Amino acid sequence: MGTSHKMPKEITRAEFIAGLERIDDKGIYPKIPADMPVTVALENLDNGVAFTKRGGVRRYETRTELAEKRRKGRQIPRRGNRPKDQLLDEVRILERVPKTPHPYIVRYLxxxxxxxxxxxxxxxxxQWTLRDYAHKRRDKFAQLDKEAFLAGLESAVDYIHSLGLAHNDINPYNIMVREADDGSCSPVLIDFDSCGPFRCRLLSSGTPGFADPEDPELFISLKRHDEFALGRLREWWDEEHQVEQIISESSSSESSSSDQN
Known part of the structure; x- marks a missing residue:
């Protein structure tokens, strides 16, 4: 991989090839820890059953980029801040969470x-994040039982807290909607790359709009981050329903006007 300060259309083929650097496996993939058993996924899982989440290769910095940072006196990522370390941290959490599987937490395969x-x-x-469900399947979203749905989500969060962990990034993009054959829907909490033991240091501060901007400890893993996000999620849900009502009333008005003409 490589980077360039030029616009894509300005890069020649020769410049493109010259700017590439080989990435060693050890640069982006973490070793299996000696102190932690890792579940190996079955090989025959198809895309309809399994979702593959890879490490953050886009955030990987090449030797040239790191050398340039050193030359300019900029901070170099320390251990724990690198994509491969973040991938390993999420595996550690996922290996810990599903020992007693919870119906509203994503299934780790x-x-x-x-x-x-x-x-x-x-x-x-x-298939659907809660945010996409609200925007692209408005009729279905309007039929969801808000209290039952959020009660399921809260039970998942309570379970995580009982393990001494905080999710730290609850928002409509990190909640999936699981549709059952009978038409019922339930929440599924996903994305555990910000999850960590209480009081551990975080690399990110949650999602704007679902993290308390006045909290002085946004970069510390805390139960209250999840509690704030759950409260904000209720407000977001009501706001989405108001938008749906406006759209519905507007459509009805246009239909009525068309019939009169």
Whole structure:
């Protein structure tokens, strides 16, 4: 991989090739820890059943980029801040959470392993985030039982807290909607790369709009971050219903006007 300060259309083929650097496995894939058993995912899982989550290769910095940072006196990522460390941290959480599976937490199917390194996390495949469900399936979203749905989500969060962990990034993009054959829907909490033991240091501060901007400890894993986000989620839900009502009333008005003409 590589980077360039030029616009894509300005880069010649020769410049493109010259700017590439090979990334060693050890640069992006964490070793399997000696102190932690790792679940190996089955090989025959298809895309309809499994979702593959890979490490943050886009955030990987090449040797050239790191050398440039050093030359300019900029901070170099320390251990724990690198994409491969973040991938391993999420695996540690997922290996811990599903020992007693919770119905409203994403199903962890294991990891892909190559040459003793973790190359990907395999999770159950779900189609709709709650945010997309609200925007692209408005009729279905309007029929959801808000209290039952959020009660299920809160039970998942309570379970995580009982393990001494906080999710730290609850928002409509990190909640999936699981549709059952009978038409019922339930929440599924996903994305555990910000999850950590209480009081541990975080690399991110949650999602704007669902994290308290006045909290002085946004970069510390705390139960109250989840509690704030759940309260904000209720407000967001009501706001989405108000938008749906406006759209519905507008459509009815246009239909009535068309009939009169």
């Amino acid at each position: 294991g990891c892909r392993i190559c040459r003793g390194r973790i190359t990907a996390i395999i999770l159950e495949s779900l």
